[in-house]
Amino acid sequence: MTIPSRRYAGHTRNGSVLSELILRTFRVHGALLAAGDRLAHPLGLTAARWQVLGSVAGLAQPAPVAHVAREMGLTRQSVQRIADQLVADALLEYQDNPHHKRAPLVVMTARGRRVFAGMTERQVPWANDLARGVPGRDLEVAIDVLRRVEERLVSG
Amino acid sequence: MTIPSRRYAGHTRNGSVLSELILRTFRVHGALLAAGDRLAHPLGLTAARWQVLGSVAGLAQPAPVAHVAREMGLTRQSVQRIADQLVADALLEYQDNPHHKRAPLVVMTARGRRVFAGMTERQVPWANDLARGVPGRDLEVAIDVLRRVEERLVSG
């Protein structure tokens, strides 16, 4: 299974390789989404709900939905929709925000913490297995490249 | 803008770093989609239509939609929908498949080739600029890591 090269006249060497990286990123994203859904399904979650739950779990302080969205690199609206569903499922709840009447703070419920802990139990061996044999240094390089690319995309 | 670490007890070092890579991949995917739409919009395309157009352009032989979908790592249905739109816009066309009555072959029209060439003209300097200053070796490593991850995800 190879990807068409996407190397056109005018591409620098780096520009050409970056174009390949882009196509690969799209494919991996799709595969990750599917894998995440498989992993989350037994606990009644989807990949998207799990991601939002995880972002809230990782908050140092309770924050409004828009803040969580920024952290995830998504729009307010997308995260709001998922957060509302998680609140309906009693995995998250909204708390009054003393600093802003219309922007309640999102926090985990006890049930949310339990479910998320269950997800983590499933994710840990899965991630360990997926990463086995890949040089840690290469993983670090890949993260760094993606971070740089994202930074340029968002700023420019 | 940092991402919560996602390093849990039980994660191997690699498993932990891989989890970071996953989150980063999601963010970059979103940023790439937005950038692709910006790039494609002046020529009346979306990122998705451009990708399908490019996949067809890269075919060694005319092929059915399902074949293009496999190549892209997407479902038949998703690509079928986009391909139908591109045919309606006269950028692609369906040819009778002598080997299968119900599975026509997708091919570029002259107009499709012109538009895709125009997209390439726009993409080349954009990609060169995005890749500038990133070590080519790091880009290669990132591609290789993602390819390995995708392979494991799809096969397992």
Add this chain to the structure above:
DNA sequence: ACCCATATGACAGTATGCTGTCAATAGAGT
């Protein structure tokens, strides 16, 4: 010839993300 697994397209429904727009809120500057 027949049967069955596979491939393909068609159709319906769902999940996720986006943009655009509006009103309410908060905070900074005057």
Add this chain to the structure above:
DNA sequence: ACTCTATTGACAGCATACTGTCATATGGGT
């Protein structure tokens, strides 16, 4: 106090990809 801007949530609409299901077509094995 007043105004201006940024932030936030609410609501509507759209684009993209998914799953599930069906009918049709192909090709291999019997």
